[in-house]
Amino acid sequence: xxxxxxxxxxxxxLVSAWAxxxxxxxxxxxxxxxFGLGRKDATLAALGxxxxxxxxxxxxxxxxxxxxxxxxxxVAVGLWSEAVALLRRRPATVYMIAGVIxxxxxxxxxxxxxxxxxxxxxxxxxxxxxxxxxxxxxxxGMAVASAAARLLEPGLRRRRKGNQLPRL
Amino acid sequence: MDPEELILLAADTARxxxxxxxxxxxxxxxxxxxxxxxxxxxxxxxxxSTGVILSFSGPDGRVRSVVRRVKRRAMNLxxxxxxxxxxxELRADAIDIDTAALRFGExxxxxxxxxxxxMGAAAVGTGFFALLFGGGWREALAAAAAGACxxxxxxxxxxxxxxxxxxxxxxGMLAALACLCARELGLIDDVDKAIIGVIMLLVPGVAITNxxxxxxxxxxxxxxxxxxxxxxxxxxxxxxTGGAFGLWHLFGGSF
Numbered sequence: 001x002x003x004x005x006x007x008x009x010x011x012x013x014l015v016s017a018w019a020x021x022x023x024x025x026x027x028x029x030x031x032x033x034x035f036g037l038g039r040k041d042a043t044l045a046a047l048g049x050x051x052x053x054x055x056x057x058x059x060x061x062x063x064x065x066x067x068x069x070x071x072x073x074x075v076a077v078g079l080w081s082e083a084v085a086l087l088r089r090r091p092a093t094v095y096m097i098a099g100v101i102x103x104x105x106x107x108x109x110x111x112x113x114x115x116x117x118x119x120x121x122x123x124x125x126x127x128x129x130x131x132x133x134x135x136x137x138x139x140x141g142m143a144v145a146s147a148a149a150r151l152l153e154p155g156l157r158r159r160r161k162g163n164q165l166p167r168l
Numbered sequence: 169m170d171p172e173e174l175i176l177l178a179a180d181t182a183r184x185x186x187x188x189x190x191x192x193x194x195x196x197x198x199x200x201x202x203x204x205x206x207x208x209x210x211x212x213x214x215x216x217s218t219g220v221i222l223s224f225s226g227p228d229g230r231v232r233s234v235v236r237r238v239k240r241r242a243m244n245l246x247x248x249x250x251x252x253x254x255x256x257e258l259r260a261d262a263i264d265i266d267t268a269a270l271r272f273g274e275x276x277x278x279x280x281x282x283x284x285x286x287m288g289a290a291a292v293g294t295g296f297f298a299l300l301f302g303g304g305w306r307e308a309l310a311a312a313a314a315g316a317c318x319x320x321x322x323x324x325x326x327x328x329x330x331x332x333x334x335x336x337x338x339x340g341m342l343a344a345l346a347c348l349c350a351r352e353l354g355l356i357d358d359v360d361k362a363i364i365g366v367i368m369l370l371v372p373g374v375a376i377t378n379x380x381x382x383x384x385x386x387x388x389x390x391x392x393x394x395x396x397x398x399x400x401x402x403x404x405x406x407x408x409t410g411g412a413f414g415l416w417h418l419f420g421g422s423f
Binding site: 019024026028029030031032035036037038089090091093097098102104105106107109110111113114135139140143 | 191194244245247290292295300364373374380385406410
């Protein structure tokens with residue numbers, strides 16, 4: 001097909017790859033504002049989302065499963081959130097919940113719905129499982145990041161009373 | 169502060185954490201920390217996304233307990249962060265319990281966004297999500313307009329205390345119909361990308377992720393409750409968008 005294109009395909013891909021973290025950051029900033037965060041916190045959460053999306057693109061180029069890339073990206077968002085939380089002395093979950101939004105499988109859910117609406121049950125089941133494993137990969141990534149933060153910063157974190165295990 | 173007041177304060181704080189979208193363990197820890205900071209012993213708290221059960225023994229040896237239901241949930245991370253900070257200070261003995269009670273009250277009264285601000289933020293969020301998921305600028309503008317409408321719609325419906333299921337159903341329908349209309353008018357080409365951008369406002373992606381996180385952390389009942397909540401939201405949203413596609417087809421629109 002000889003469609004007129006302004007940019008050669010690899011260059012266009014590179015441009016869109018550069019722009020995507022910015023889009024992720026802008027979208028996250030909007031959602032963080034909706035979630036009640038102030039300007040500083042919303043900006044920090046948006047930065048986390050941009051980092052997460054950049055890692056997602058890079059890991060996606062290296063790994064052949066979507067879940068692997070999502071796992072890496074959510075570990076990045078989680079570590080960023082923990083680091084920012086230490087500096088700002090606020091709970092990490094504030095930055096995590098907002099920063100992880102671009103990664104959550106909204107599109108997966110939509111396409112699952114579309115497939116089941118078309119009566120294509122097998123495709124719906126397949127997409128549904130993919131969506132669930134994506135959510136699972138994100139949750140594990142965040143848990144791993146939190147656990148790593150607990151291990152790396154024992155002095156800065158309050159020790160839990162009694163002999164309970166630290167929460168992930 | 170006498171033990172009765174203390175347990176009510178602790179339970180209301182846990183309820184507020186849950187209402188604002190905080191994790192289950194954060195609500196439990198906040199309640200137990202408030203009580204133990206005042207010398208209460210054997211404080212135990214059991215929280216799920218729908219309620220809090222809290223009990224402790226006072227200095228007089230009598231056991232007190234209270235139940236708080238969580239009925240309305242609205243994500244407000246600023247409240248979660250504020251409460252966390254107050255509990256931290258209380259634990260470090262930096263403030264006394266009466267000051268803490270005052271500041272918990274202040275945190276509870278933090279106002280949500282005004283309607284216009286929420287619509288603007290929703291438009292920014294949905295527009296850029298449409299771009300991020302592969303839509304063009306025209307899809308992004310359509311998604312932003314639909315996102316602002318969706319924000320207004322869910323605000324009105326929340327005010328009328330409609331259940332989340334109905335809000336998701338109608339929201340999904342609005343998102344799909346708005347984007348289908350935009351395509352029919354020739355404003356956008358890729359209706360899927362625009363719809364996905366808009367329904368990011370409603371999809372329970374964060375809820376599902378949090379459900380799994382709760383489960384990993386050992387809060388099994390809370391995790392299951394959140395998973396059910398997320399599943400129901402996804403089902404409502406699917407029914408809404410699917411229903412809108414059905415209606416569109418019924419009245420002769422093309423896919």
